[in-house]
Every structure is written in C-alpha cells, then in structure tokens.
Amino acid sequence: MTFILFIYGACLGSFLGAMADRYVTGESPLFPPSHCATCSTRLVPWQMVPILSYLLLRGRCGYCQAAISPTTLLIEGTAAISLTTWTPTLTLPLLWLGLWAFAALCDAQTQTFPGWLSWAALGISLISQPWSIILLATSLFGLIRWLWPHWSHPWIGDGDLEMMLGYWVIFGSLSTAHWLLIACGLALLLVRTHTSLAFLPYLTMSALACWLWP
Ligand SMILES: [Zn+2]
Known part of the structure; x- marks a missing residue:
C-alpha cells in the first residue's frame, strides 16, 4: 500500500x-x-x-x-x-496541503496564484467544523478579501494570511505557532534578498516538515 x-x-x-x-x-x-x-x-x-x-x-x-x-x-x-x-481520515488535510503546495509553486515564480484556490482551500478546511469556527473563519476571510485591495503596500500577502487562517482552523493554535516559527526561520535562513518575498513556499515547506515529522 x-x-x-x-x-x-x-x-x-x-x-x-x-x-x-x-x-x-x-x-x-x-x-x-x-x-x-x-x-x-x-x-x-x-x-x-x-x-x-x-x-x-x-x-x-x-x-x-x-x-x-x-x-x-x-x-x-x-x-x-x-x-x-x-489514511482515510487524513484525506481533507492532505488535499488542503496539496492545494497550497500548488499555490506555493506558482507564488515562488510569480508572487501570485489562481484566485479560486483560496476559496477551495477555505471550503475544505471548514468541512465538519463547528458553526462558531465556520462563522469566525469566513468573517476573517471576508475581512482579508475586503481590506487587501484597499491597502497600497501591504507588508504581508492576502494569500499568506488565508493559508494561515486555514492552518489554524485545521490544526489549532499551538500547531500554527510552531508552523509559523519554522516557516519564518526557514525564510530567514534561506532568503538573500531585501525585496518582496514569496512567503507561501516557506509556509508550505514548514507545513510539510510538520506533517512528516510531527
Ligand atoms: Zn529540450
């Protein structure tokens, strides 16, 4: 198998x-x-x-x-x-991770990714969540979608925040803190540029590391 x-x-x-x-x-x-x-x-x-x-x-x-x-x-x-x-119970988290890995591959080269992907990933992350989490996560997602076009020089991409929101919904606060710490550490170690940085690849690398070595 x-x-x-x-x-x-x-x-x-x-x-x-x-x-x-x-x-x-x-x-x-x-x-x-x-x-x-x-x-x-x-x-x-x-x-x-x-x-x-x-x-x-x-x-x-x-x-x-x-x-x-x-x-x-x-x-x-x-x-x-x-x-x-x-395993059957890990199907949705793996699907979610696969979608963001695809976004990261696009982001690494263009600093953009297909817009439908955030919606699909949000939908997957909210399956079988309690109503309180669904309401909170969709409100925050809507807020990001509404605020970012009005922000001329955002210091973080809306896609990065949307991935963080999904990670928090699926894996919880403590895992999210570990995941972000590793992603930031990787970016600090590997990045040699002072211009804007595609952060999704680091978030995805960290997510894969946390997935394979929990
Ligand atoms: Zn050739």
Whole structure:
C-alpha cells in the first residue's frame, strides 16, 4: 500500500509542478502536450515517468541537453513521501496541503496564484467544523478579501494570511505557532534578498516538515 501511495504521490507532484509551470507561462493546462521547456520537443512516455525519468535522463533534456531544474525531482519526491502518510481520515488535510503546495509553486515564480484556490482551500478546511469556527473563519476571510485591495503596500500577502487562517482552523493554535516559527526561520535562513518575498513556499515547506515529522 505504501508503495502504491508513493507512486500516486510522485504522479501528483509531477502534475502539480507541470500545472504550476503552465500557470507561470500562461499555457493551457491541456495543450500543447508535455514538452521540453527549452527546445519544445514533445516528450515520449518514458521521459514523463515521475522521479525515474529525471534520474535516467540525469537531469537533462534527452534532445537539447538543457538542464531540468532539480526542483522537479524535489517536488515529485516530497509529494510521493507525503502521500505515503495517507489514511482515510487524513484525506481533507492532505488535499488542503496539496492545494497550497500548488499555490506555493506558482507564488515562488510569480508572487501570485489562481484566485479560486483560496476559496477551495477555505471550503475544505471548514468541512465538519463547528458553526462558531465556520462563522469566525469566513468573517476573517471576508475581512482579508475586503481590506487587501484597499491597502497600497501591504507588508504581508492576502494569500499568506488565508493559508494561515486555514492552518489554524485545521490544526489549532499551538500547531500554527510552531508552523509559523519554522516557516519564518526557514525564510530567514534561506532568503538573500531585501525585496518582496514569496512567503507561501516557506509556509508550505514548514507545513510539510510538520506533517512528516510531527
Ligand atoms: Zn529540450
């Protein structure tokens, strides 16, 4: 079962990475079929196997030898390992995490992500929550949505806050504090820029770390 989940996870990671790349370039999710980002040559099936193809091709395109980002392997590997933790009760949190991981992949490259994603993630986080939490979370979500367009230079993105809200709803206050501490620590350690920073990737890395090593 673990091996099957690992394969599903690797495929899911590969799909999320490809969809994020297409969001960044503005390509349709369906057309053209999978191709090299440099020479645009269409890939054959054995070049599209998650994890294995990257290793067999030694991280290069089989046609033009352009380097394929190691992030591809990292995303596929992380998604594969994350999904091996699946049990039926963890379906919704994993789905929520997958959505925000996709947002983080888009955010890392463009500092934006598809707008529908926040709504979908909020909906997932509120399933089977008490009415008091649903009312509080939707009010706070509405407040963020209303305030941010009026704020000329916000010092934190609305997407970051929406992910924090969802994390708090699903995992509780103490876990949220740990998660934020690790995310901020990672950003301080890894960031070498003083301009605006895509924070969702750090929040997602921290969430995955907390997920895999609770
Ligand atoms: Zn190529």
